[in-house]
Amino acid sequence: MKNSKIFDNNFYSTYYYSNIISNILTGDPDTIGFLSNFRENVGSSIFLPYQKESALHSFCRSVISDFLHEDMTAYDEEDWKLCKINSYFKFRPYIDNAFSVFGLNWSFDEFLEGKSNHEFSDLEEYYEEVLITGYFEEVVNRIADEVFYVIFNNRGLMNDFNELVAGNLDLYRNDNEDSDLDVSSLFTSKGTLKRAHIPQWAKNAVFHRDKGQCTFCLKEISGVLTPNSKRHYDHMVPLAEGGLNDVSNLQLLCGTCNQTKGRTRTPPSLKYIKWY
Template sequence: MQTIADNHINYLRELEALTLEFGISEFIPHWQKDTALHKFIRYVADIMLEDGNSGKYKISFGDDPVHPKWTIPLEAALVTYGIQDEVEWEIPKVPPIETTRDGITYVNDAPELRDACYEYFQWMRLTQAYGDLLHRISDEVFFVMFTNRVVLQNLHKYLSFSVTESSMDYVEAEHPELVKFYTKSGRMRRTTIPMWARRAIFFRDRGLCTECKKDISGLLNPFSKENYDHIVPLAEGGLNDVTNLQLLCEGCNNEKSARLEPTSNRYQRWF
């Protein structure tokens, strides 16, 4: 996840469907608790699950250690997460194909086996169980990645391209329900940040300015004032999303203004 977010130029083929055909529309509504990061994690997880369940990998199961049954990793994941009580699909027993070249015999799975795995995965992809799995994965990964502001900035820089490249004529014609979220210039409207988002950012950044590390919790200095800054500014195509916010003191916020500046990669140690 971090590699793709930090180096999105190298993964444009994998990422293009995320915003293809105005896929950015899912990200536009303001202050969703199903954040841009949640959506990104599910998108990448889906790609990884498809690759890992196309017959390349097999997981053993059953009570017989000598002659185990085999299934795809997806089935094992559904059981591990408690979404299913037990493995519900077994890879069919298809004789492997043996080929000999230069006196060496190679054994490979038959195409029928790989096709069966892939077809079952594609069917499972349409089920509620698969959607539940993606949401469980996104919640777990979000818990770790939400603290990494550099990753968040890189993700929102990528998403901002779709915002800035979108024509308001297109939005008005094809997605009139989204017009209320835009300014006339095609950027996101500035809105009041909800309290739940402010609390999340305040505690994530520990009441410290992410730039100068000044304490703005109000505990040491009752006159300190916290400012909730869009990491990728609205003027640059940034979104009204909790994962696009950081905590700044008044001085650093005034200095940054509406410019796109690198976010701090300095974090307070736990001990």
């Protein structure tokens, strides 16, 4: 039986895109346009509680899509010119490489078969085909899954993402006034999100990421070594402060630390255990 939790991870440009996402989330002013694109792309669906395609997934996809598009256009134009000058330089579109890494059989060479004169307009046609067929989107989704796998471990970055959304909750709502999706029932009268039930898959993900330990005091609360180990799945950015019901906003805390933190905006712990 196929296990949906197992996937081939190629780590294709993972750190490149992770770094871009980190720069955006830590306030690089050059990246402000990517945030407004994200707001437009995500729609009111960002407020739906605990979707496996989390708010962070949507953010990764939006950013990766924008960057891949930019890179594709910029590099391909340059490389095309170089090929015209140096006939020994074989042209290969930027996205073609990604296709082959992910085993998506849709190369530019195949597209050109049967065409006699290879012109830049062929490449433009290829772009259009790639977008229409959904191959571009497929590559974006694959890269986003790989990026999510890496950055989910970074609690500081998860907090930055949720802080950023929390600080602009009204913008996210206003940007989507025309949306068919009515999310008003998800909000309290104060304009923050109501508490939603945390599904088991989200708890499992956070439990394993945080290794069954309180992220603040590192107390073992896995239930393996000690029977009295109540686990708290705490919202890093509290709901009352604009936090989302999203797996990216959760962290594992013990009872004592959870009580001390209460509903305050305490930064997440940066304590990790070395591999050896």
